[in-house]
Amino acid sequence: MDLSFAPELETFRAEAADWLETQLSGPFRHLRGLNNHVDLIEERRAWEAALGEAGWSAIGWPSAHGGRSASVAEQVVFAEEYARAHAPSRIGHLGVELLGPTLLALGSEDQKARFLPDILAGRTLWCQGYSEPGAGSDLANIRTRATRDGDVYRIDGQKIWTSMGAIADWCFVVARSEEGSRGPKGLVFLMVPMRQPGVTVRPIRQMTGESEFSEVFFDGAIARVEDRIGADGEGWSVAMALLGYERGVSTLAQQMHFRTELDEIVAVARRNGKATDPLIRQRLAQAHIGLKIMRYNALRMLANADSGALSPEAYTYKLYWSMWHRDLGELAMDVIGPEAEIADAEGRFAPLPNMFLMSRADTIYAGANQIQRNIIAERALGLPREPRGQ
Numbered sequence: 001m002d003l004s005f006a007p008e009l010e011t012f013r014a015e016a017a018d019w020l021e022t023q024l025s026g027p028f029r030h031l032r033g034l035n036n037h038v039d040l041i042e043e044r045r046a047w048e049a050a051l052g053e054a055g056w057s058a059i060g061w062p063s064a065h066g067g068r069s070a071s072v073a074e075q076v077v078f079a080e081e082y083a084r085a086h087a088p089s090r091i092g093h094l095g096v097e098l099l100g101p102t103l104l105a106l107g108s109e110d111q112k113a114r115f116l117p118d119i120l121a122g123r124t125l126w127c128q129g130y131s132e133p134g135a136g137s138d139l140a141n142i143r144t145r146a147t148r149d150g151d152v153y154r155i156d157g158q159k160i161w162t163s164m165g166a167i168a169d170w171c172f173v174v175a176r177s178e179e180g181s182r183g184p185k186g187l188v189f190l191m192v193p194m195r196q197p198g199v200t201v202r203p204i205r206q207m208t209g210e211s212e213f214s215e216v217f218f219d220g221a222i223a224r225v226e227d228r229i230g231a232d233g234e235g236w237s238v239a240m241a242l243l244g245y246e247r248g249v250s251t252l253a254q255q256m257h258f259r260t261e262l263d264e265i266v267a268v269a270r271r272n273g274k275a276t277d278p279l280i281r282q283r284l285a286q287a288h289i290g291l292k293i294m295r296y297n298a299l300r301m302l303a304n305a306d307s308g309a310l311s312p313e314a315y316t317y318k319l320y321w322s323m324w325h326r327d328l329g330e331l332a333m334d335v336i337g338p339e340a341e342i343a344d345a346e347g348r349f350a351p352l353p354n355m356f357l358m359s360r361a362d363t364i365y366a367g368a369n370q371i372q373r374n375i376i377a378e379r380a381l382g383l384p385r386e387p388r389g390q
Helices: 009-025 041-053 072-084 093-106 109-120 235-247 250-272 278-302 312-336 351-359 369-380
Strands: 126-129 145-149 152-159 170-176 187-193 199-204 213-224
Touching: 009 072, 072 250, 072 278, 093 109, 093 126, 093 170, 093 235, 126 213, 145 170, 152 170, 152 187, 170 213, 170 235, 187 213, 187 235, 250 278, 250 312, 250 351, 278 312, 312 351, 312 369
Parallel strands: 126 170
Antiparallel strands: 145 152, 152 213, 170 187, 199 213
């Protein structure tokens, strides 16, 4: 496998790097390095709008819908340069990276016309209504109901661990529309406005002092039939198609962020003398090697992206990076020492201790590691399905 980039991509890389540096050294310099999803929301909406206006928000989308029809290689290059520039984490990423591609593949022309421009311009932020109490990784066990009433659905139920639920304008929700259905059957995929009667959002305060996640309660909330993707009963297939986009080129940007964290840990180790500890040096080397392996596997995974096929490597990716990042958090705490346990007056921690706390959830969200192992066994290796209760 050739891991190098074609020479003509260097012009594209230079264009992306120049635009990012100009913006992050100028009008958006106060956003450089901002990696949470809760601070400076209005300024970050403006950042999303600037990306969209310059054609950088969703370069993989077709040019007819505001993208650049970029190749996978170009998308990888931009993702790397975005992370290398320490650009802020994208508060619009659920719309750009998950819902947008799903609409492009499965949505109606009317839905594309109504929703895609606002996603690109940062006018609408999205959250994901999948997980519920008792139905986290077991998505097929959801109980939120969507009852058809003429041209609308009335939604009743609860979603939890909803990233950016407190700031989102819309939520894509998987709900049960067929009375008496079980498992993946009888589900519907709806786009639901968050600012309406019948929607209550309760932020969840985390150990980090932030509230990136929320509980969302639906009590007769309205979703229009015209805002349904697919038909009644097709919610599961739409939801699975959307999750497939989580294994896209954004994984390379994630790795660049991991590299920044590892470099900072190395810098701390050099400053406080921990770099002379043989065990710490060994763990730092192992982290470096693990990150290189992660990159090569991601590039191998993306090699089939243009064909639309999900390679076997893609099934292992989340399991690998989540365990690596969890171990990196523990390494950061050991390198920093006791001062890592001290929060500021507002109860918030410095970036590396904050990363340690957040990494504890990496092996749970987007599919717990136990579920990921079942998926690898059944879908990638073709082993017999695990017995499931009736």
